[in-house]
Amino acid sequence: QVQLVESGGGVVQPGRSLRLSCAASGFMFSNYDMHWVRQAPGKGLEWVAVVRYDGINKYYADSVKGRFTISRDNPKNTLYLHMTSPRAEDTAIYYCARANWSIYGWFDPWGQGTLVTVSS
């Protein structure tokens, strides 16, 4: 079945780095644009970043631009989010999601999420 599984979350100190992964299965990963969306504790959904199907073009929310890097490895069916210089306000559950129909199309499926806590 179509599935996304995130990993790599945990506690990270401000200013350190962390890499999240999202393993895809059940569909042709290299055909789809992929996103990261986050949700701070008790808050709503915030789009973070997108990488085109071929890994070339990438776009970011202003809140993470210059600090986070989205990438993908199509032969490994894996999406990544490299977080550098994290701040307390980056504390959230991070979800990966597949875009449908267009680069910013509807998201389906979503992974189960991985929690990142930025704290000293």
Add this chain to the structure above:
Amino acid sequence: EIVLTQSPGTLSLSPGERATLSCRASQSVSSNSLAWYRQKPGQAPRLLIYGASSRATGIPDRFSGSGSGTDFTLTISRVEPEDFAVYYCQQYSSSPGTFGQGTKVEIK
């Protein structure tokens, strides 16, 4: 950037009642590029509706979406126990795609 405003913030209903959720956009959403998601506590969001009115695979027909332009509605004809959750709308007609702030459907 298109801003989506959902109302009400919280909807208190009894099982079996009808739920009507609103999503208003700050500017027109072209091609009815609007989706709805349900998020149960402790779970990831799940797609319910895309293209403003098309049900996603496996979504029961008690869920329906309508609207165009700047005003969209999600209707649950008879709320079931698993429908007590938070609902988000999302527009994907212009970049970046944006979400509404959510409507919580709670048990009355």
